[in-house]
Amino acid sequence: EPEVTQTPSHQVTQMGQEVILRCVPISNHLYFYWYRQILGQKVEFLVSFYNNEISEKSEIFDDQFSVERPDGSNFTLKIRSTKLEDSAMYFCASSEGGTGAQYFGPGTRLLVL
């Protein structure tokens, strides 16, 4: 069964450093998303992406964040200058259409020191 994959599974970085989180969505899906989950809290929406552009973003997704689909399979989230409060699990998701079920990857655990 097709699934969303994410790399790396864990990332430790120093405050102020740039990180890039990578995702391979399900191949026939057209909509892509990033969510994050701070330890013990609920999942929070960051951004949705369709047709090579951002379609929606939350207030969390400020100028330090960017997304890109560099080729036909990868979808990346870049954090330019990480802060301590960026420490969280970051989940990529994809959906076939713009409505309905979103399928999540296993997540990248980011720790900013």
Added chain:
Amino acid sequence: GQQLNQSPQSMFIQEGEDVSMNCTSSSIFNTWLWYKQDPGEGPVLLIALYKAGELTSNGRLTAQFGITRKDSFLNISASIPSDVGIYFCAGPYAGNNRKLIWGLGTSLAVNP
């Protein structure tokens, strides 16, 4: 803004028991999604509901989309130890089907 309230917050049951949990909102939803999350892993979609009154099963799991479109429940029958985890309801934000908002989850523990 839209909020999803899940209850109960946690449950501790004996293996073999049935479980029921629900999700309510003050706003109308057009889609209800139920996910399960194991520690350190991503949410796994269990059931998707698209129509008011819809009742859908997935193995031992059954979920219903409330007639008012403001609630949904998830039942697990004959629980087993691997049902342990956190169950989340989620739904698309008003006017934007691509942005999911989430409940806080129901944590389920099963005593073998």
